[in-house]
Amino acid sequence: MRTRPFRTALVAVAALAVLAVTACGDSDSGGAPADGGDPGITGTVTVFAAASLTESFTTIGRNFEAANPGVKVTFSFAGSSALANQINQGAPADVFASAAPANMKTVTGAGNGDGTPTTFVKNQLVIAVPKGNPDGVTGLVDLTGPDAKVALCAEQVPCGAAARKALDAAGVELTPVTLEQDVKAALAKVRLGEVDAALVYRTDAKAGAAEVDGIEFPESAGAVNDYPIIVLKDAANPAAARAFVSHVLSDAGRGVLTAAGFQAP
Amino acid sequence: MSLLDHADTATRPAVGRSPRRRRRTGRIPVALLVPATLGLLFLVLPLAGLLARTPWTTLPTRLAEPGVLTALRLSLLTATLATLLCLALGVPLAWLLARVRFPGRRVVRALVTVPLVLPPVVGGVALLLVFGRRGLLGGWLDSTFGITLPFTTAGVVLAEAFVAMPFLIIAVEGALRGADTRYEEAAATLGAGRWTTFTHVTLPLIGPGIAAGAVLCWARALGEFGATITFAGNFPGRTQTMPLAVYLALETDLEAAIVLSLLLLTVSVVILASLRDRWITSP
């Protein structure tokens, strides 16, 4: 008898938790064939990667492990700026993959990079709209109507900075209803139907393709986002770290990334 | 006791008054002192960390930035409105839980605490699923009354109230259960109905408990982040409260985030301390 209200509460919480998870997660796309590994490396590689790389890097990591049986890859996916701060505070990471050069500069500027960063992909903004594009959105101008509810990223985060650049390039005045803390949150507002459109990365729109359509618009070319990657100076396993970065830059790695909607640099 | 006993009772000393009140002195046990000190350090050291990293020289100019005051004003406004909403709904609910026996009361009591264990972001999503454009009630509210809650200041109040209400309910219910219900019986013998008894006797009796609950509730609402940003979004002047401003400042500028946090902390500590003197001291 004692446990009954508790159990009821648990069920309620679990139901909500499931909603939250299904609203954010998508199954990974199929793995690309593994390339030849480097037999000399072993141990664990810890990769700090931007949140927008979650799906593709998880796949790349699995392929890398398959090609190098002695190696295990662990990821920490989060906002690039948070990761950069953590690295500068001494977080134990081997590789940093950022969604914007600015956050990479935070790390290299503090002398925590090993060598110079390499841009491995680019990402571009699209207009995310509910599946089937019910409002018939074709470009940025369609988002300026008084009744249009639009979510942008806050300008402090890379997707927000890119959106500002694109809007300036298009000369479009746009009043969003909200400035979201990251691109996934902006996309979630579209998926939940709370906004009519959001400016998100093409990769995010593609990952959410079951519920949203990504509308390309020409002005996004003026706001392309470079993704730099670097091996960190304090890497505990520099050999494996370098091997992982090479794998990301290899054809196999690029294949996974372009399949997710990234563009080659 | 008998009649014959009675002469004896007259010589007995007064009953019910403690002979002498003595303050307990002596050494504090180390087994208590050590963890107590560690606990205090654990709570205070992060604050010291903030103070150590505060850019004191640029502090005035940073505080004078227009967005800062806007966010602070919005935070204080929404936290206060959320507390009032919690008082209006939470005190009666606490009364119901404490005073009325009804089937499923234990389930209701457990449900009331759900927002405590729910990650606030999930709370925000859940609120969207109810009050959002396509939510269970949101569409009806919009079509019938023209009310939309997401991305509005009212939405911030709602999100904060959702997360903070359990603190109030738990405090008030505890106060109600601790209060002597015989005062309510005494009021009834004097001709007071249930409502009059509630307003004239019960509420004043549990006043300190309500005040404590309201303060907890206000503090929780003031620091609310997850449910707010999920349900009400983030727009300066309308839904961007201090915690949201701090989070976004953290993306680019650690020092700005520290300044904002410090401001929020100072204002809330000053308000809570002054309230404490005025309201929370027992009668």
Next chain:
Amino acid sequence: MLDAHLVVEVGRFHLDLPLRIGAGEVVALLGPNGAGKTTALRTLAGLAPLSGGHITLAGQDLDRPDTRRWIPTERRRIGMVFQDYLLFPHLTALDNVAFGPRRHGADRRGARQQAAGWLARVGLAEQARRKPRQLSGGQAQRVALARALAVDPALLLLDEPLAALDARTRLDMRAQLQHHLARHPGASLLVTHDPLDALVLADRLVILEQGRVVQEGDAATITAQPRTEYVARLVGLNLYRGRASGNTVVLEDGFRLTAADQHDGDAFVAFRPSAVALHPHRPDGSPRNTWPATITGIQRHGDNLRIQLTGPIEVAADITPVAAARLDLVPGHTVWAAVKAAETHAYPAGPAC
């Protein structure tokens, strides 16, 4: 004024109490703990429901389960003084007393005027602005009385009104309470376990044991002729039951007592503890009631000592310290007890009331 038959069944507890109180009459309800005094009081106040019977106050049915008649507490013409007074701690003495009149339709001014009048009557005009915690026990008791009387109750209920006071204050308050009860035009019911309160304050005593009335009557009758062990102890008598035949009463276990009165049939025998004399050896001479007894307890009792004895009968004896000095008073020790027949009182054990 009050015509009630209180029947309450809760689990194995069963209360069955017929109770009538006339206008201006004060009835004391006495009984050991758990006898049902508080339950009776709560049903009259409407704080607990009856299982059967009825409560009729000034011609109005307040509770009658068989017709589903139920008047809630706040609509009953009652006033109640609680054992620990329950003065509202957030209100002044004046506002505590004004609370009732205000609920009964008086405006704020009128209620306060009435309250001031009542406080003056109980001698607390000076303390009107004080909060309950600034009042002494006796003052709080009087505020509680004023508060209960201020609603002009047809039935005034008092639950151990003097129990929380120290002995000195109690003496004073008892006299004041008597004064106010005597002037109260409605019925009054006083619940107490202190026989002195009951004897001083009440016109009539009702004694309740295990939910039943065991004895009822005025103070003189009850103190002279207790009918149960509890009542006997209450009034401080040794009491036994047996069959009388002339001056002799044969108790249930065969022990014989000789009494001053003559009876035939079921009878009670009672004598005061001070009528019992103790001797180290079997006494010679007159007392016919003499038996060996073993000491089980010794207590101080006023200026004397009260000795509890066992033997053929349980008995309490009061002896002077001088007499005690001549005896070897140690628990377990055997002495001889003697009671003069002239001090032993027998009366028929008829029905309880």
